[in-house]
Amino acid sequence: MSRVHAVWAVALAGLTLPGVAEACAVCFSATESNRGAFIGTTVFLTILPLLMIGSVAFYVYRRVKEMEATEPGA
């Protein structure tokens, strides 16, 4: 890992450690568990469709390979 990579890694890790933004009134009232739920469902909702699309795409890819292998005259 070069120094550049290390700098990037630190910078990215730093993104997870901000203080609470005081610009908004709502941040304070929300409970930690509620915020955690928002983050959790965000991850869930984002990953789920990609997983589904990915698996269907993989299945189709396999089918295409299979069909090419059984192509008459191949």
Place this chain on the structure above:
Amino acid sequence: MAGTMSEKRDLRLIHPAPTREQRQIVPNEVLGMILFIGAEVMLFAGLISAYAVVRAGMPADAWPPPGQPRLPIAFTGFNTLLLLASGGAMWFGGRKFAEGADKAVPPVLASLGLGAAFVALQGYEWANLLGEGLSMQSSPYGSFFYLIVGTHAVHAVAALLVLSVATLRLRAGELTEHAFTALRAFWYFVVLIWPFLYWQVYL
């Protein structure tokens, strides 16, 4: 040059050239159903996420809200088993189809019967809960319960109706293999999403 090139291409043909018969990568009906189920999964994912967020926003002692009836975990657990059995029967019907469409009818009927029993028992449970004072308006707890379980029930009932018609066609030998596969796939979806909902909502 051009000749050899097009021959090389022929090897990768998806559809054989001489006739216009399609060689379908994934049969039309099945692919269509897979896509539809994908969208449906996202619908339930949305409902469950909403539920998780609201639940997490509640103080721990307010969920389930005091004074509201508890959900019958054991009863519904039994019901879940019924539904899973229905899915199993449907799977068996699919296996039997290879031996002849009429052979598939009895297991499919069994599956529909079990599915109908699930819906009926679930309705009975609703009636009881409503009687005990858990309603859509009584609390977010009740709202989400009826919303999520109700959405599932709508899917189950619709699937049962469509599958009943399909069974008639199956008996008449009019249902094609791929259409049957697609319909079964939808039933598997209804069956398999339920344990997940049960886990989230009841447990």
Place this chain on the structure above:
Amino acid sequence: MSEPASTHHAHGHGAHDDHHHEENFFLKYFWSTDHKVIGMQYLLTGMFMALFGGFFPYVFRMQLAFPGISVPFYGVVSPTEYNALVTNHGTVMIFWVAMPVLIAAFGNYLIPLMIGADDMVFPRLNRLSYQVFAVSVVVIIASFLVPQGGFGGAWTAYPPLSANPDYNLTPWGSTLWLVAVALEFIAFLIGGINFITTAMNSRAPGMRWSDVPMVVWMICIASILFMASVGPLMAGAVMLAFDQNLGTHFFDPKAGGDPILWQHLFWFFGHPEVYVVLLPATGIVAEVITTFSRKKLFGYKTILYTAIGTGVLSFFVWAHHQFIAGIDPRMANVFTVTTVLISIPIAEMMFLFIATLYGGSIRFKTPMLWALSFIALFMIGGVTGIPLGASGSDIYLHDSYYVIAHFHYTFFPIAIIGSFTALTYWFPKMFGRMMNETLGQVHFWITAIAVNGIFIPLFVLGAAGQHRRIYNYNHFAQLSTPDLQALRILATVSLVILLLAQFLFLFNFFYSMFFGEKASKNPWKGCTLEWTTESPPGHGNWPADQLPTVYRGPYEYGVEGRDEDYWPQNVPN
């Protein structure tokens, strides 16, 4: 036992029954399963809705430029009406213009023609899709006619405003609005399933995935994005409808609900949705740019991978709409990074288009002018998104006219310019006649200049701190800025010019449809399959024994050593 083989012809009609029995008018145009007729239905409905939704900004911009006047052809605008007009302008333009025209109309019309099929794989589902869509059109129009009028809670429908009739004052309009949107989604869900299945299974013999024209790819990717993102919004829509009508409190913080939750469900769909409309437009532009610069599309596979990558990334950016809604700051940071990241693939795609132009022998026909203006304007839209994506600067810019200008510099190129590009390019194929070139260019120049006249002033206004969604600035001492009134008037005047110019287009469109010069099979000398059949194509697209076979990629322009500068996909050698 049933014969599984019969599913190979799930078509309601094959290429076999080509004989034209004269159907009556109603059956032919309202009950048809022909993908071309359905595409045309979507197109004309979408154009009608563009006029419907296009009239609204005329009314509300007049109100902003000259507060309180009686607007010609409308009358005095009340605050409630103002809100309903703004709300439904956005809703109609996105859901009833951009989507039906770019995806449904051209998807239906082009996909079977471009992949050499005689129809969609599920023709009857296709008809159902249009019928559901037609009902949704009736519902959204009806929402204006009910007591208290149309919904006025903004196109994003944030609760509690949208959830409670006590706040929004439109008990009927808000529910009808939701119903219409939900119906529209169902129509597109059905349509999308059809597009993807058709493109996968009905391709002409020899058509590999890298021989599929870009616009077909883009419409399919857009459909996948749509299907993957619409579920949570549907869930939210049901919950909102219950809040409105059944007395539940899903989004009501008073009773334990969570208003921010709706924003998540909405934007989880909302941001992918912008790519749902963007991708088909870029596909159209790609087709036109290659044809009119007589050059192979630069980086076919790169564009494709970029589009897929954009689609994946588009699921990771939506919370940038909520930076100041009180979301967790950790989340805001992550979404800042992803938002800025997503501008990279989009920029890359634009540069690939420019690379296609480089060194080509460019022909400045009307479709090409539209395509080029798409690139120019869309770049402005993308670049101005970056200050919004940086959560720090968004605190200042959010909910200002800057945001309005940003997304109009993206949506106008997409929905309006993209549609014009496609219409002017495929018009000869669709109607068998050429459009008038001079009128087309005059219309182009007026539109392309006027749109900047509208939105550049709005950037300035937004940067000066003007809030969006304000009925009358003079009602608020802090917002009243008489020195900026000239800019508002400039924007409004430009808008009126832009709207008037559309009559030129409408005239050209209908006049050319009947009296234009007859078009040949292939007036633009394109390589893709739709140009190998009659203009307009008959039922079944090609005579049953002449369905095309594909031998090469879709963009073989200017191949060395050939007499012609293009090499159609279906010519063996």
